Amino acid sequence: MSGLPGRDRRAVLHRAGGGTPQVAEPRSAIVIGGGIAGLAAASALSRRGVAVRLLESDDRLGGRVAAWPLGDGRTMSRGFHAFFRQYYNLRALLRTADPDLARLIPVEDYPLQRPDGMRDSFASIPRTPPWSVLGFVVKSPTFTLPSLAAVNVPAALELLRVGFPGTYSRYEGESAAAFLDRLRFPLDARDLALEVFARSFFADPEDFAAGELVAMFHTYFLGSAEGLLFDVPDDDYDTALWAPLAERLRADGVEILTSTPVSSIRLDERRAAVLSDGGAFEADAVVLATDPRSARSLVAGIDSSDLSGWRERVARTRNAAPFTVVRLWFDGQVSPERVAFLGTSGYGPLDNVSVLERFEAGAARWSAQAGGSVIELHGYASPAEVMSDDAAAARVVADLEAQLARVYPETAGMKVLHREVQIRDDCSVIGPTGWDERPGVETPSGRLVLAGDWVRCDYPVALMERAATTGFLAANSLLARWGAAGQDVWTVPMRGLLGPRR
The missing domain is CATH 3.50.50.60 (FAD/NAD(P)-binding domain)
Incomplete structure (x- = not known):
């Protein structure tokens, strides 16, 4: 067509x-x-x-x-x-x-990772529903037969029964966190696949509308044949x-x-x-x-x-709550197998890590000239005090960098040549009501x-x-x-x- x-x-x-x-x-x-x-x-x-x-x-x-x-x-x-x-x-x-x-150039995969080593990937999952859903469940280590048996099936079917615009108002008063509790998805799946995505709306799941979360799953996964992979500017x-x-x-x-x-x-x-x-x-x-x-x-x-x-x-x-971005220019390069974009859960305030020389031409030029890596850290829902308390902001930045050393251990021995920090609170939040x-x-x-x-x-x-x-x-x-x-x-x-x- x-x-x-x-x-x-x-x-x-x-x-x-x-x-x-x-x-x-x-x-x-x-x-x-x-x-x-x-x-x-x-x-x-x-x-x-x-x-x-x-x-x-x-x-x-x-x-x-x-x-x-x-x-x-x-x-x-x-x-x-x-x-x-x-x-x-x-x-x-x-x-x-x-x-x-x-x-715009494609990012081939963006794994979601937890400290226990559990990792999910979207690279080889079919893009067309319902095969996308089945493929994710089969391939993800977060789903086991006992955990699937505990899922609230009627609540899960709500994800397939959406109709717009009614879905947005149908969940009036329910937060994304409350819906996830009601859904009874396996905890690992919730951390890796659900809360990570909810926080990408710059909101804690407790302060985010369930209707928006359900709509998000329809748009990005359950209702669209475009798939979950994405592009980034070159x-x-x-x-x-x-x-x-x-x-x-x-x-x-x-x-x-x-x-x-x-x-x-x-x-x-x-x-x-x-x-x-x-x-x-x-x-x-x-x-x-x-x-x-x-x-x-x-x-x-x-x-x-x-x-x-x-x-x-x-x-x-x-x-929404403030968000924190830290961009680091290191004197050494991260391991070649590091992906362009990695989502994280369970690493304190760290929500994702980007290796910019993997896709940005300017960062790639700097990397080639300096022999280093350009790494960006993002924390989506920082404490409110980071906007008024320099010490609180410094603690969040230090924690983000400490978590990076857990995610990519080779960075612990590298020197930071340049550091840029952005802390803003000008994003919108769609609350439960x-x-x-x-x-x-x-x-x-x-x-x-x-x-x-x-x-x-x-x-x-x-x-x-x-x-x-x-x-x-x-x-x-x-x-x-x-x-x-x-x-x-x-x-x-x-x-x-x-x-x-x-």
């Missing part, structure tokens, strides 16, 4: 509303935020002839997937991101600058992704202003206005595509009776739409893909009002193998 975004024949096309190929009269929009959501909205709007001005508070694009130079040929970022093949809409955005996705994010995309957007007429934080938004019946360090800007509409904390601050300051009640819903959204009250793309004002991975979306999408999808949907909302055609989006199947038929 031609025209599919990947290999899954059950992928679902969600067509945008019809309309003219270009807006019929001059229209303008301000996009606040230069992360994935804002870039997607700017791309979709500009291709329909809308005059777009994109304002980004940082000095570069990419948001939480940004990268920046350190001045000596090395680069830094906010941590590893996996570009799964289910990310149809993110890939559509990247194709606007890289039609063949030549800058160089740092800015070089491989965002600089080429910015060039494409500018060619389409988008005005990109970085280092331009926005202080307030004003809405009235005729226009929208934005105040920033770069001055005052007016447009027909605003796409608010910032991180959740910035969005809450800007929404709270909008003086509009139309937003009464809705503003409180935005205020109730929350940020309040999904139905979470703000969606559209708002009570016809001049304001939202986009981002914190925004409610009825499709089975998450993380970077939710950001890209809501960015396109935000643009579509405005284009529909202006009589122009929108951007079609794709998703994995909207129901599980045993899910309700529409």
Whole structure:
């Protein structure tokens, strides 16, 4: 079958509303935020002839997937991101600058490891459900006949009976941890395959929605034939992704202003206005595509009776726990068999280890010149005090490095030539309650739409893909009002193998 975004024949096309190929009269929009959501909205709007001005508070694009130079040929970022093949809409955005996705390269495997030596792999598991599930159970050392006998079968079948959007709200009040307890999966399987993935949403399973966890299993494993392997950029994010995309957007007429934080938004019946360090800007509409904390601050300051009640819903959204990224440049190289990306469980705060010279061109050049390795450590849910207590932050960093010596013992005898640390708390968390009250793309004002991975979306999408999808949907909302055609989006199947038929 031609025209599919990947290999899954059950992928679902969600067509945008019809309309003219270009807006019929001059229209303008301000996009606040230069992360994935804002870039997607700017791309979709500009291709329909809308005059777009994109304002980004940082000095570069990419948001939480940004990268920046350190001045000596090395680069830094906010941590590893996996570009799964289910990310149809993110890939559509990247194709606007890289039609063949030549800058994405496959990671052949990403084992999940525990200190007792138990390891799971996804490399040789079939990609198509239900064979993917059966293959994982057969090949994984975490599943034994006694442990499988203890599984709560009705709860396990819930993973195959999903149907969207209802699944998100069906688990109202239940945390991911509570669902895992109810599921009664073998403890080893829970550690290796479940909690590792839940924490990749930058949240402790106790503070993460069961509906999101169930949706995640459908999207990445049980409901999609794309498989669990993923791609990564062949160089740092800015070089491989965002600089080429910015060039494409500018060619389409988008005005990109970085280092331009926005202080307030004003809405009235005729226009929208934005105040920033770069001055005052007016447009027909605003796409608010910032991180959740910035969005809450800007929404709270909008003086509009139309937003009464809705503003409180935005205020109730929350940020996830802090995360810690440590990048180390060693004077020696790790063993050749070390994989590009390793997930871990049971190693204190350490959630994964990346060997950057295995896939990033810049890191590979440094490795060849210096004879060393570039290793990145990521802790997804750090203690809250790391944001205000330097000593607490230093303890987490030291623990991460100590755990690396357990995972890759050869690093214990190496010297760290350079160390870069990033500790941030600007990711979103989808908690166990309040999904139905979470703000969606559209708002009570016809001049304001939202986009981002914190925004409610009825499709089975998450993380970077939710950001890209809501960015396109935000643009579509405005284009529909202006009589122009929108951007079609794709998703994995909207129901599980045993899910309700529409």
